[in-house]
Amino acid sequence: MDNSLSLRNFPTVIAGPCSIESPDQLHTIVKELSTDNRIKMIRCGVWKPRTRPGGFEGLGEPALHWIDKEKKENPSLRFCCEVGRPEHVELCLLHNIDAVWLGARTTVNPFLVGEIAEAMKGSGLKVMVKNPITPDVELWIGAIERLIHNNISDIAAVHRGFSTFNNLGYRNNPLWEIPIELKRRIPELPLYCDPSHIAGRRELIAPVSQMALDLNFDGLMIECHPDPDKALTDSQQQITPTELIKTLNLLTIRQRGDDTSGDIQRLRDNLDVIDVEILKLLSQRMMLSQEIGKIKKHHNLTTYQPQRWREVLEKQISEGVKLGLDENFVKELTEKIHAESLRMQE
Ligand code: PEP
Ligand code: MN
DSSP states (O other): OOHHHHHHTOOEEEEEOSBOOOHHHHHHHHHHHTTOTTEEEEEOBSSOOOSSTTSOOOOOHHHHHHHHHHHHHOTTOEEEEEEOSHHHHHHHHHTTOSEEEEOHHHHTOHHHHHHHHHHHTTSOOEEEEEOOSSSOHHHHHHHHHHHHHTTOOOEEEEEOOBOOSOOTTSSSBOOTHHHHHHHHHSTTSOEEEOHHHHHOSGGGHHHHHHHHHHTTOSEEEEEBOSSGGGOSSOGGGOBOHHHHHHHHHHOOOOOOSOOOSHHHHHHHHHHHHHHHHHHHHHHHHHHHHHHHHHHHHHTTOOSOOHHHHHHHHHHHHHHHHHTTOOHHHHHHHHHHHHHHHHHHHO
C-alpha cells in the first residue's frame, strides 16, 4: 500500500507504562517512545486500582511532578493517567496533565463517575472512558453521558475487555459486539482499543490490535515498559518500545469507509437471505420447545434437564466443529439458544 496513505490513516497510538515506577523509568520510556512520531500520547499510571490489597498502588502526586518535567522536555508529546477520585482530577489539573482516563473499576460506579465529572467541569480535559468491568453497554454509555452533562466534550471510549464467566484465553474477554454496539449508538465518539488489558500476555497484543483496526477502531492504547519482566504491575502484558514499534510496523492499516460495489453487495445479499432463514429456524425451534414445555408441566417435570442438556451441547459442538465452526462460538450460541428455550418453557 502507498506509504503516505497508511501514515495518514494510522490510528492514534497511546503507549507507556502501566505504572510510573521512578523518574528514571519514566524518562527512559519517554525518550524511547518519543522517537516514533506515530505515538502521540504517553500513558502512565499514577494511581493504580488493584483488585486485591497489598500490591503496588502507584506513586501518586510525586509522579505528576516527573510528568511535568518530561512534558517540558517533549513539548509535542501529550501525557495521560488514570483518575479514580475527584481529588485525582484536581491534582491532574494542577499539573497540566493533558488527558485522563476512567478505569474499568470506576466506570462501573455511577456515583463516583458523577463526582469525577463534576470535578472536571469546564476544564477542557480530554477524557477517555474505559468500558466497565461488566459487559454492560448501558453503564458505559451512562458514564459518557455523565461527562457530557458536565460540559466535557473531548471524550473517547477505550475498549479493554470484560470479566466474564469464561474469558476464552484472554485476560479480559473482548466481546467485540459491545464496543460495536457503543459505536452504533454514539457514532461520533472516537473508540480506542487497549489490547494490553484484553490480552494479558505479550503474544496476543499484535493479533488483538489488528482485530481492533479491522473493526474500524480509531486508536490503540498499549502498555510499554523499558524492562517488562521487572514491571511492578501487569508485567506479563507489557512490551518494550522496540517490540511496540515492531508491532506497529506489522499492522495492516485498512481503508476506512465502505465499498458497496458488485462483489461485496452480492455476497451481502446472500448473507441477508441466510440471516432471515436463521431467524425462521430459531422461531420454529422455540415453538417446538414451548410444546415440550407444556408436556413437562403436565407431567410435573423440571424445565431444565441436565442430562439432556449435556447431550445437546456435546452433539452441537461436535457437529459444529465438523462444519468448520469455532468450538467456543458453537458453545456460546448453543448456550444462548438453550437459555431462551428454558425461558420460553417457563
Ligand atoms: C490500566 O490501564 O493500567 C488499568 C488499570 O486499566 P483497567 O481499568 O482497564 O483495568
Ligand atoms: Mn495495566
